[in-house]
Amino acid sequence: MYYQVNGVNLHVEQQGAGGTALVFLHFYGGSARTWGKVIEGLKQDYTCIAYDHRGWGDSDKTAATYTIKDLADDAQALIQELGLKRYVLVGHSMGGKAAQLLASRRPAGLEGLVLVAPSTPTPQDMPEEMRASMVHFYDNREGAEIALNNIALLPLEEHVREMALEDMQKKRPFVPGGLA
Template identity: 50%
Template sequence: MEIKSNGTRIHVTQRGSGELALVFLHYYGGSSRTWDGVASELSDRYRTVATDHRGWGDSEAPADGYGIADLAADAEGVIEALGLQRYVLVGHSMGGKVAQLIASRRPSGLEGLVLVSPSPPSPMLLSDEQRATLAGAYQSRESVEFVIDHVLTARSLDAARREQVIEDSLRGAPQAKAAWPNVAMREDITAAMASIDAPTMVISGELDQVDPVATLQAQLLPRIPHAAMHVLPGTGHLSPLEAPAEVAQLIARFVAAIEGESVVLALQDMTP
């Protein structure tokens, strides 16, 4: 389905039903399809909502507006349009940085935050050469395949998922491809992190080369002191595609714990 949000047409994929929704935000180069394997494991219990960021997948690609605040406003508009009363935000990589900013605003209805190999809130400092390499990583089939094999993954993707990554990476609008390394990656949202009060889980790939475990331990966890971290053995940056069942299982446990806590709090409120 298509939702007009923040002046931009955003493509949204929904599955399942239920009072609690899981809202998925994808990585730089991905699309809502990135979450298919994870969502299929969870949609029998929860409503799942996955968006295409502007400039990616089937969403509109305006000429500008690709900062973290813009992507956050797009997602917030989708959440409002769908009337989600209770939801957990699940953000991967770039989508993880977007999710951090949304959570820092303590929106009504946000019950939990899951950050999957998230880009940290601090600026990622690259040399001009590194930035140019990243900006050009999704320009050809060959360049995408090189990045898949040497940067993004530690576990081999099956043929269908590999082809999906290639298609999604190539399909991104030029302005969206340029904006992450040149704008959003360099943004500093660390000051907002102290405002996050939702239960938070961080999922990291043991062999992640993009946002390594050590980087998250240094740049993210100290800023969200109540966050719990889980490391997936033998996994790279694309854990939603490399290990969808394991990611889904961690999310399911996290949400179950949140819902259990909600029941306890409700019972406490009812106690005279």
């Protein structure tokens, strides 16, 4: 299903039922599919909502900007669009950074914040060449495999590994300064 928020169409997957919703924000290179196994174990007790951030997966890749603020704004707008009254943000890496920013706004209905290996809440200090190099890891399968080997600390089932590699390469084109 797709929802338009902040001028972009976000691909959203919703499963389960429960009074409290879990809103999943994926890592840089992930998608809603990243959370599949987690959602499988939680959907009996919670409404589970996972979506592809702008520029990733099956969401729009035509936005003018892709900042952490944009990602937090999208999450907040999606939560409002879905009419969630009680929810917990669950963010991994870059998704954790966006979740922290959104939580800092103290939005109505937010009951908790779960961070899974979150990126630091402020921009990491690094040379622009290094940042660009990291972004371009996902331009081809070889680079995506190098990145995944550094991200996944435990062995992944082969179909999960293939899904992650596919998602890592399903991104918007690189825009310098696009993820401030």
